[in-house]
Amino acid sequence: MKAVGYTESLDIENPDSLIDIELPRPEAHGHDLLVRVSAISVNPVDAKVRKRAAPEEGSYKILGWDAVGEVIAIGDEVSAFKKGDRVWYAGDVTRDGTNAEYHLVDERIVGKAPESLSDAEAAAIPLTSVTALELLFDRLGLKEASENEAEQERLLIVGAAGGVGSIMVQLAAQLTDATVIGTASRPESEKWIMDLGADHVINHSKSFSEELKRIGVNDVTHVACLNHTDQHFEPLVEIIAPQGKFALIDDPASMLDVIKLKLKSISLHWELMFTRSMFQTDDMGKQGDMLNRVAELIDAGNIRTTLGAHYGTICADNLRRAHRDIESGKSIGKIVLEGFS
Secondary structure, eight states: OEEEEESSOOOTTSTTSSEEEEOOOOOOOTTEEEEEEEEEEEOHHHHHHHHHOOOOTTOOEEOOOOEEEEEEEEOTTOOSOOTTOEEEEOOOTTSOOSSBSEEEEEGGGEEEOOTTSOHHHHHTSHHHHHHHHIIIIIISOOOOTTTOOSSOOEEEEETTTSHHHHHHHHHHHHHOOOEEEEEESSHHHHHHHHHTTOSEEEETTSOHHHHHHHTTOOOEEEEEEOSOHHHHHHHHHHHEEEEEEEEEOSOOSSOOOGGGGTTTTOEEEEOOTTHHHHTTOTTTTHHHHHHHHHHHHHHTTSOOOOEEEEOOSSSHHHHHHHHHHHHHTOOOSEEEEEOOO
16 A cells, blocks of 8 residues: 655655555454545644654654544454544554555544545644643533633633644633633734634733733633743743643643642642553544534534645655645645545
């Protein structure tokens, strides 16, 4: 089968950082589905793993986690899917990735793909939607709209125009009664976030406290910091309400001074979407449930794709371009690739 991989961690400008290869087609066993991959998207984790994790001597590492495709074979313990099902999923960081014609994935982290989206449109969503839902409800503990009888929650999403932010804004607006505030620093990003359903957008390159005052908000009860947490940490602590919650997904370049959270009894939460599959947790199947819920929201017209750019077929040249743009930190929405030439 065709695939894109690498043998050593290299700068993305090096033509050998990602290369086109041929590999044997894998076989499904146990809870695994064998999926013929139709479309994928590229996430910041792809670039992070490429730069940090080299494969064993004489082998290739295959990146990629988001995928949409068709089930062509199932393991002997599979119960929820059958051959011919159109599925979507966010994968498992401990296994070979989706930058391949055929891919093995555990059925428990797989959902039925939304019928109303094309393969490319759907591929933009799985990893970011699971991350966003885990952030909103498992980590930050926001109340769903039907449950929220308490004081109004105020959610600040830092870096709201990116992949996770783009779907998190929509899910928060649809599923909670919280006031949703996104951050951006460019006019096109601000428009994108407002179009997705945010109540307000503020500029994260300016003072958070001054920007909140500008929109008539004194503080926020919940913060989801999606990038540059080390740069934003102290000013964010200043605007979080007492007993508020702070969550992050990135890897800060410098140590966070968490003692600053004590005075306000602010809780700190780290989100990694791969934790459930990595440790085979008892609630691993919750991710499949999340994907099915998101598919229902999409097919009902409540959530839209976060596809930002389509880079063509799945090949080394196009994936290097995607990694380069992801590393620039300026992409809006998700970068998607589709089919093998």
